[in-house]
Every structure is written in C-alpha cells, then in structure tokens.
Amino acid sequence: MALVPFVFALPVWAQTAPPSASAEPTDPKATEQWEPVPKAVTPGKQDSAPPSDAVVLFDGRDLAQWETSKDHSPARWKVHDGVMTVNKTTGNIQTKQRFKNYQLHLEWQVPKDIAGEGQARGNSGLFVASTGPADEGYEIQILDSWKNKTYVNGQAASVYKQTPPLANAMRPPGEWQAYDVVWTAPVFATDGTLKSPGYVTVFHNGVLVQNHTQLAGETVYIGKPKYKPYADAPIKLQAHGDPSQPISFRNIWVRPLD
Numbered sequence: 001m002a003l004v005p006f007v008f009a010l011p012v013w014a015q016t017a018p019p020s021a022s023a024e025p026t027d028p029k030a031t032e033q034w035e036p037v038p039k040a041v042t043p044g045k046q047d048s049a050p051p052s053d054a055v056v057l058f059d060g061r062d063l064a065q066w067e068t069s070k071d072h073s074p075a076r077w078k079v080h081d082g083v084m085t086v087n088k089t090t091g092n093i094q095t096k097q098r099f100k101n102y103q104l105h106l107e108w109q110v111p112k113d114i115a116g117e118g119q120a121r122g123n124s125g126l127f128v129a130s131t132g133p134a135d136e137g138y139e140i141q142i143l144d145s146w147k148n149k150t151y152v153n154g155q156a157a158s159v160y161k162q163t164p165p166l167a168n169a170m171r172p173p174g175e176w177q178a179y180d181v182v183w184t185a186p187v188f189a190t191d192g193t194l195k196s197p198g199y200v201t202v203f204h205n206g207v208l209v210q211n212h213t214q215l216a217g218e219t220v221y222i223g224k225p226k227y228k229p230y231a232d233a234p235i236k237l238q239a240h241g242d243p244s245q246p247i248s249f250r251n252i253w254v255r256p257l258d
Contacts, residue, residue: 065097098233104253107179108142108248117149120242125237139160139238144170177204188227
C-alpha cells in the first residue's frame with residue numbers, strides 16, 4: 001500500500017512590519033513653531049528694576065497708586081528717603097487698580113533695632129488678593145524671621161496659617177528683603193463654586209520658598225481657610241498692630257498676566 005504523505009498546514013500569523021525609519025520626520029521644520037510671536041518686553045537694568053510692561057506701584061516718590069483699604073481715601077503712610085513706612089493709625093493700604101493673575105516684585109525692610117519676638121516682631125503682610133477692607137484675602141507673611149522663633153506657617157514667606165516656606169531666606173534686620181511672586185488667581189463658576197484653586201510661587205531674596213503652592217482658601221487667623229468667589233482684587237499691604245517698630249517698603253511693581 002502506497003503511503004500518502006501528509007502535508008501539515010501551519011497557521012500563518014499576520015505580522016506587522018517594523019516601523020520604517022522613513023516614518024520618522026526627517027525635516028527639522030516639521031517641529032518648528034513660528035506663531036504667535038511673543039511680545040517684546042524690555043527688562044530692567046537690574047533684575048529688581050521694572051520691565052517695560054510693568055505697572056509701577058511705588059517708585060519712592062508718592063502713594064498715587066494706593067488708597068486706604070477701610071474707606072478708599074488716599075493712603076497716608078509716610079513717604080521718606082525713597083521708601084514708604086507703615087502708618088498703624090491709618091491701617092492697611094491697597095492698590096487702586098485691581099488684578100487677577102500677575103508677577104509682582106516688592107522689597108521690604110525691618111528696622112535694624114527691631115524689638116519684640118515671635119509674631120510681635122516686624123509683622124506685616126502682603127495680600128496678593130484683597131477681598132475685604134480688613135485682613136481678608138490671601139496673605140504672604142512678612143515678619144522678621146532672622147533668629148526669631150515662631151510657628152513655621154507664620155514665619156516670613158509662609159502662606160499665612162497654611163504653608164511654611166521651603167527655606168528661611170531671611171537677611172538680618174536693617175537689610176532689605178525682596179519678594180518675587182507669581183500669583184495664579186482662583187477661578188469660580190457662575191454659581192460661585194470653585195473651579196480651580198489659587199496657586200502662588202514665591203522667591204525670597206532669590207531663594208524659591210513657595211513652589212506653585214496650592215492655597216486652601218483665604219487667610220484666616222482662627223479656623224480653616226475657605227474660598228469665597230471674586231473676579232479681581234487689589235493688592236494689599238498690612239498695617240499690623242504689633243508693638244514693634246513699623247517696617248518699610250520700596251520698589252514695588254507688577255506685571256499683569258491676564
């Protein structure tokens with residue numbers, strides 16, 4: 001009997017050819033972006049000097065850009081020797097102009113012979129968005145934190161009562177301190193609910209101390225922070241009632257980022 005050979009049919013699997021080298025872009029122009037062209041901004045002669053698109057809030061001459069927070073009357077802090085010094089009797093001051101998102105530069109000085117300790121030592125505050133005449137809003141703490149022990153979410157460059165700074169970059173009393181701030185304002189829906197929180201980045205004397213920090217809400221002294229809706233707001237400087245000598249400010253400018 002003749003043997004009939006069996007032929008086994010092996011399955012043929014579809015195979016994907018390896019990607020061809022020719023599938024990769026070969027023209028560098030394929031990944032070039034030409035528009036929109038960023039606007040030209042002339043920087044200051046020094047990093048602390050206002051660039052060409054900045055709004056100068058204080059140049060050492062007058063308080064034309066500021067008003068008293070309580071009643072919107074002209075600001076009555078003392079202007080002398082190119083600086084302005086807190087007047088505790090007239091209270092907080094704020095910008096006449098309102099802002100949303102921005103970059104801010106501000107310099108402040110604690111007196112060399114400052115007295116007191118803890119929170120009663122050169123206390124003030126930068127409210128990146130002021131939502132009321134008193135201490136309402138979102139506060140970056142100003143305080144003499146040079147060898148001065150206090151709660152860490154209340155020392156200089158903290159988001160007050162929320163987030164301590166990443167480092168204590170304080171210079172000694174009598175020397176000028178610098179804050180460079182990027183404020184991303186919270187966004188609210190039409191019904192007042194929070195769509196996205198506020199974020200802040202802060203450099204203290206060139207040292208990164210708040211890195212896109214998310215805020216839990218407005219500053220409160222007692223209790224937990226919470227948000228309340230607003231569209232835009234002034235920038236406020238605090239006239240704190242501690243018994244130590246008042247602090248001074250100079251060279252304040254802001255770049256709106258909206």
